[in-house]
Amino acid sequence: MRLRRTNSKIYTSQYWYSSPTFPLELSKDTDSSKACDDVLKSVQNSLTSFQQDLGAVSAEIETLQSRSTAMNTRLENRKVVENLLGPAIEEVAISPEVVSTISEGPIDQSWVKALEELDKRSVMMHRASQTPNRSLAISDLKPLLDDLSNKVLSRWCFVNLMLKSLQAIERIRDFFVSQIKALRSPNINAQIIQQQSFIRYKELYGFLARHHPVLGEEIGQAYINTMRWYYLSNFTRYKNALEKVSLFAIDKNDAVGADQNAHRGKIHTRDGPQFWDTNLRKIAPAHRPSQTSHDALAIGRRADVLKQSHQAALPAHIAEDSKQIHYVETPFLHFNLALVDNATAEYSFLANFFSPAIGFQTVSRHFSAIFSPTFSLGHTFTKSLIEASDDCLGILLCVRLNQHFAFELQRRKIPVADGYINGTNMLLWPRFQLAMDVHAESIKRATSAISTRGAASALGLSSNGADAASKQSTAPHMLTQRFGQFLQSILMLSRDAGDDEPVGNSLRRLRGEFEAFLTKV
Numbered sequence: 001m002r003l004r005r006t007n008s009k010i011y012t013s014q015y016w017y018s019s020p021t022f023p024l025e026l027s028k029d030t031d032s033s034k035a036c037d038d039v040l041k042s043v044q045n046s047l048t049s050f051q052q053d054l055g056a057v058s059a060e061i062e063t064l065q066s067r068s069t070a071m072n073t074r075l076e077n078r079k080v081v082e083n084l085l086g087p088a089i090e091e092v093a094i095s096p097e098v099v100s101t102i103s104e105g106p107i108d109q110s111w112v113k114a115l116e117e118l119d120k121r122s123v124m125m126h127r128a129s130q131t132p133n134r135s136l137a138i139s140d141l142k143p144l145l146d147d148l149s150n151k152v153l154s155r156w157c158f159v160n161l162m163l164k165s166l167q168a169i170e171r172i173r174d175f176f177v178s179q180i181k182a183l184r185s186p187n188i189n190a191q192i193i194q195q196q197s198f199i200r201y202k203e204l205y206g207f208l209a210r211h212h213p214v215l216g217e218e219i220g221q222a223y224i225n226t227m228r229w230y231y232l233s234n235f236t237r238y239k240n241a242l243e244k245v246s247l248f249a250i251d252k253n254d255a256v257g258a259d260q261n262a263h264r265g266k267i268h269t270r271d272g273p274q275f276w277d278t279n280l281r282k283i284a285p286a287h288r289p290s291q292t293s294h295d296a297l298a299i300g301r302r303a304d305v306l307k308q309s310h311q312a313a314l315p316a317h318i319a320e321d322s323k324q325i326h327y328v329e330t331p332f333l334h335f336n337l338a339l340v341d342n343a344t345a346e347y348s349f350l351a352n353f354f355s356p357a358i359g360f361q362t363v364s365r366h367f368s369a370i371f372s373p374t375f376s377l378g379h380t381f382t383k384s385l386i387e388a389s390d391d392c393l394g395i396l397l398c399v400r401l402n403q404h405f406a407f408e409l410q411r412r413k414i415p416v417a418d419g420y421i422n423g424t425n426m427l428l429w430p431r432f433q434l435a436m437d438v439h440a441e442s443i444k445r446a447t448s449a450i451s452t453r454g455a456a457s458a459l460g461l462s463s464n465g466a467d468a469a470s471k472q473s474t475a476p477h478m479l480t481q482r483f484g485q486f487l488q489s490i491l492m493l494s495r496d497a498g499d500d501e502p503v504g505n506s507l508r509r510l511r512g513e514f515e516a517f518l519t520k521v
Helices: 001-016 021-091 096-106 107-129 136-151 168-182 190-199 203-212 213-242 259-270 300-308 318-319 329-354 360-386 392-411 415-453 466-472 478-492 504-519
Strands: 246-248
Touching: 096 107, 096 136, 096 360, 107 203, 136 246, 168 190, 168 203, 190 203, 203 213, 203 246, 203 329, 213 318, 213 329, 300 329, 300 392, 300 415, 329 360, 329 392, 360 415, 392 415, 392 478, 415 478, 415 504, 478 504
Parallel strands: none
Antiparallel strands: none
8 A cells, every 4th residue: 555655656756847837837836835935924024013012012012001000100199199288378368359349349248258267368378378388279369369369468569369450458448538628528427437437347457457458547637537537526526615605713711611692682682693604704685595594502403414424515506596694514514425435436346346456555645645635624614613603502513513423434435535534533632622621711701700890790690789689580591501511511522532532621621710700609
């Protein structure tokens, strides 16, 4: 079998080579082989190029994988940073609504809230910028916040931040200037403007004082100057109205030991009581009010004025048109009632509006600057009431009223008016002592007249049958009656007085003169 196959192969091979088409077939096979080689080379080149491209793609995939890994790492880092910086960014971020409100919105409660938001963000930014480890985000945001803050903090710097608008600081200034100008309007009630405009928007001044102290001081000084004029002008008009009130003229002729015959003939019997206005100008007979009698030595219902120290002051137009006759304590009461009430309202306003931007010592200085001329006017008015009056009871009533005002100011916690109260006391007490000296001197003169004219004549009794009438009568002497009436009035007004008051010394002298008189009677 093997031999036959081998022989078959040999025979076939020999036949092939011996075939006449062998060269042609061989040539075709050679061409086909070359074509196949070319195709194989092309395929090999394509495979080589594909392999190279595949390697490049693999490299790019590896690069993308590394970049993806890096991006994932950065994303995780940014998430961590966002968690850390998120609250800090929210603290300093300002919404477009706040910017628009501050730049263009009307000045109302919404504007105040926007300003508070800006102030809060500015304070947080300032604190963050002062920390040694502040973040880069804070450094990047700070210039933007400063640009917005300049809208409120600078009068001269114009900032273009999102919108072109007026600077908030100028709007605050213009707002307060307009309100201060309104205080100078005729017949304006300053307390209404203070409550509705100043107190309602006091945060604006606090912001201004913190971030622009110079302008804050200018606004404060403008307010002080305006209110100084306001109170002085209004109290001057009120003083002029009270000066038109008719007062009883009590002088040395009403003293305890005065000659009652001369006194009655001069005042009570022919012309009736004499009247002066508080400028001590005698009222002409045609313009005198009703001839109301008065007793200069009896307190009577005059002590009721002490119960009126908590009432409202008399309006100016009523004072001008009043036809009643009053004692010296009445205009003193109403002027000081108005002064104490206005001083209380102004000090409360200053303490509420200017603090905590300024301290209470500065508030006290502002109050003194405002009310100093008005207090001087009050002292001048008090002096004009008492400087020519010998009305001891009226002056002592003024002293008690002044003490009531002092207690009321202490209750209201208004210490800045203590100087006015003390100054008024320094005007009243010396004049009271001088008036008491007039009574003591009148008794002394009556005592001296006993030896020359007799007791009855010295006491102002009629000369016809005076000695007999005085001997038969069981009533006390006229001077004794007047002295007892006057002493009872003084003691009634001094029930709660201290031992250090000048009343005691004056009464001791008056009693000594009266005892000397009784010794000679």
